[in-house]
Amino acid sequence: MRSSSVIPNHCQRGHLYVDLGAIRANVLTLDRLFKAQGSSTEEGSIYAVVKSDAYGHGAVAVAQALTDMDEVCGFAVATAEEAFELRENGIKKPLLVMGHVFPYAYERMINEEIAVLLFGDDILEALHDLGVRLGKVALAHVEVDTGMSRLGIGADEQGLLFMRKASGFSHIRIEGIFTHFAQADEVDQEFTRRQYREFVAFADRVESELQMKIRYRHAGNSAAVLAGVEMLLSFTRPGIGIYGIVPSAAVQERMEAKLEPALSFVSQIVMLKDSRSGTPISYGSTFVTEKETLVATVPIGYGDGYPRCNNGGEVLVRGKRVPIIGRICMDFMMLDVTGIEDVAVGDRVTLLGEDKGERITIEDWSRQSGRYHYELICDLNQRIPRLFGIGGGL
Numbered sequence: 185m186r187s188s189s190v191i192p193n194h195c196q197r198g199h200l201y202v203d204l205g206a207i208r209a210n211v212l213t214l215d216r217l218f219k220a221q222g223s224s225t226e227e228g229s230i231y232a233v234v235k236s237d238a239y240g241h242g243a244v245a246v247a248q249a250l251t252d253m254d255e256v257c258g259f260a261v262a263t264a265e266e267a268f269e270l271r272e273n274g275i276k277k278p279l280l281v282m283g284h285v286f287p288y289a290y291e292r293m294i295n296e297e298i299a300v301l302l303f304g305d306d307i308l309e310a311l312h313d314l315g316v317r318l319g320k321v322a323l324a325h326v327e328v329d330t331g332m333s334r335l336g337i338g339a340d341e342q343g344l345l346f347m348r349k350a351s352g353f354s355h356i357r358i359e360g361i362f363t364h365f366a367q368a369d370e371v372d373q374e375f376t377r378r379q380y381r382e383f384v385a386f387a388d389r390v391e392s393e394l395q396m397k398i399r400y401r402h403a404g405n406s407a408a409v410l411a412g413v414e415m416l417l418s419f420t421r422p423g424i425g426i427y428g429i430v431p432s433a434a435v436q437e438r439m440e441a442k443l444e445p446a447l448s449f450v451s452q453i454v455m456l457k458d459s460r461s462g463t464p465i466s467y468g469s470t471f472v473t474e475k476e477t478l479v480a481t482v483p484i485g486y487g488d489g490y491p492r493c494n495n496g497g498e499v500l501v502r503g504k505r506v507p508i509i510g511r512i513c514m515d516f517m518m519l520d521v522t523g524i525e526d527v528a529v530g531d532r533v534t535l536l537g538e539d540k541g542e543r544i545t546i547e548d549w550s551r552q553s554g555r556y557h558y559e560l561i562c563d564l565n566q567r568i569p570r571l572f573g574i575g576g577g578l
């Protein structure tokens with residue numbers, strides 16, 4: 185790479201660059217939007233979702249970069265191990281596991297003050313018994329199912345019975361009650377509003393009929409915040425938006441705020457070859473050159489999480505969009521760089537991100553592969569190293 189002197193050796197084949205400044209800026213934007221709906225909290229309004237390694241961005245680095253922000257009141261993950269990793273790396277803020285936790289993890293969660301998602305009698309009893317044994321209080325948030333049919337208690341009489349039962353356990357502190365939206369990323373917000381109303385009505389009943397004081401009410405993913413869904417709650421739980429990615433085209437239409445994509449993915453050209461017309465390229469020979477073609481080989485493939493697509497997709501070389509030709513391999517891809525002036529081995533290849541005003545977005549990846557953009561970033565795997573910084577990449 186032209187600037188290879190500053191790129192660590194293990195990153196030369198390719199690396200992800202995560203702009204932590206962009207992530208902080210997006211948190212500020214989401215906090216402002218959420219508060220504009222009328223919620224007033226003394227604490228921060230953003231419970232930052234950093235599950236699945238912060239959507240591929242690196243959970244520890246992202247949490248470390250956000251933890252000093254007043255706008256961030258805690259971090260949410262999907263598994264106990266994800267929460268443990270954050271504690272091991274010095275994250276002291278509240279942590280919530282929004283997934284189902286198996287009993288083996290309860291003891292460590294209680295000891296490390298990590299909140300458990302509560303939705304059934306088994307969890308209640310096991311948590312309480314452990315709490316008694318350890319002489320500690322287990323933290324919990326109750327999920328109320330208002331339309332996802334995934335986890336959670338019903339927003340009904342049975343749900344109320346559960347809450348009544350839960351309120352009697354001395355070694356469990358229910359700190360939060362929440363719900364999760366199923367359609368916030370769609371054009372029609374009616375279903376989301378209905379979920380919200382049902383949730384609030386249920387939380388109100390818990391408070392008035394059971395005299396239970398639950399400190400936090402929360403709902404909302406990035407889509408709900410960005411689309412301006414009214415939520416008068418303690419805080420909200422955005423994930424994708426923190427990373428500067430818009431949840432859907434419908435949300436993009438509605439939103440006025442701008443998010444900053446945080447992720448770039450760069451590699452370099454390792455081989456250049458003049459190929460005659462009629463040269464087959466890559467597995468299956470699905471692409472055959474129809475003219476004399478300058479072919480560049482890039483040492484990144486689907487083994488790094490780059491989406492495999494047959495003949496399609498573009499990357500940036502010297503600020504120009506160039507096509508990927510032939511099938512993407514596990515460890516390589518080939519480009520047609522014919523006509524790119526001064527192109528050379530060692531030139532930077534931008535697979536995601538910006539180069540000289542041109543930009544490849546995760547939405548481009550989604551279009552070229554027919555896959556969901558959330559899934560694509562989560563797929564960026566551990567083989568590809570991450571570098572972190574503030575501002576543009578190396």
Ligand SMILES: *Cc1c(COP(=O)(O)O)cnc(C)c1O
Pocket residue numbers: 233235282364404405406407421422423424425431
């Ligand atoms: C993943 C998740 C979120 C964040 O959703 P985004 O669409 O990434 O903003 C919020 N709440 C729950 C329960 C989740 O599982």
